[in-house]
Amino acid sequence: MPAAAQSPPMVLPRSVADALAALALPGAQAVAGASWVMRAPLRHEPQAPTWVALAGIEDLHRCDITGDRVRLGALVTHDRLAHALPAAPDLRALAQAAAGAANPGVRRIATLGGNLCATGFAAADLAPALLALDATVEIATPQGRESLPMEDFLTRRGAPGPWLLTEVTIPRGPWRSAHARLPMRKAGDYPAAIVSLSATLTPERRIERLLAAIGAVEQAPRRWHALETRAKGEPLAALADLAQDTAGITARDALDAPGWYRLRILPTLVRRAAEAIAEDTA
């Protein structure tokens, strides 16, 4: 009886269809920049038996920026994104997230798709920024492609495959955004908390519409809907006071910071992000 064929340790598909076929192999895992999976041994996690390395799929490297929207392939790196985004108020949160995450060497490797799909990574910078920018995610499955809001994607990303995040689309508009983070050192390590905001203001500088997101505080990034509701109609300058109420947020304890500290600094990060937005409108 012939021995069962062993799965290869790495396959390099050239198309999304080939990648989905490879992801159907037992234990296969999609790998983009590999900066997260290479650290699996340090997290005492088993290495997937087969890596489906996506680097050779040309479509996933797209970076299209127009006045109406931004379309980003899953393999766009933080560094490329930081350099490609224009200095536009609506995209500022994403530009700050891409330029400030981790350190320069990691930013040259780590990708958008990897940042969004690393379910164990609580302190991803791009995820809260994209939540605050009302981004949508395109998922490819053997049945076709589906677009879903970032918020829905983050709750479904642990679902069994095969599926592949192919691109992210960000709408452009008259809102202004900012991203504030607090790492334990000035730069280079994971932030203890992240706040991303996008706000549409009235001529009187009151908040007409706010999208707020937090990262690194809970196990996964998420929208801060309670703050968004409280902020409607309020002056931008009052936002930090409104953020004192952190009810409903279940902060995680970890080596870098206890949960109470993450909650304590949230109003400060909200203030910093709001001040950055206010500077843009001054």
Add this chain to the structure above:
Amino acid sequence: MTIDLTVNGQPRRFAGDPRTPLIDLLREDLRLTGAKAVCREGFCGTCTVLVDGQPVPACLRPVGLLAGAEITTVEGLAPQGDLNPVQRAFLDHDVVQCGMCFSGMVVTLTALLHRNTAPTRAEVKAALTGNMCRCTGYERIVDAVLSLAPADPPTEAAR
């Protein structure tokens, strides 16, 4: 699965597990021990090498993603027995203390000076965000790099 790549100008072939970190190929197989495997999570910068001219942590690069890549380690920055300008400046400014970080520092700063011949102090520090010095000798490192600036550097506005 075999991977062909170039290391310090020499063609190399790797036939091991493609998930092997580049740092292990360099140190264990090629005996290029200038890059150090310390944190293995991209934080410390001691394993920094140039991949197609870009400084990246070799601990986070699986060899299987490097087919056709040009790798330059600290050993390849200058001809054998010679020093490149950053290495020379480190020596002249007595920068090296324990020595653990300096190969990564040299690689990162060599790449910085390649794209920006007259960096500001802030730009040097920003470039070094991913390179940690346990001896905390950062200021001397920055001084050494700034000593390499041209006598008449371009102004900020001219960049």
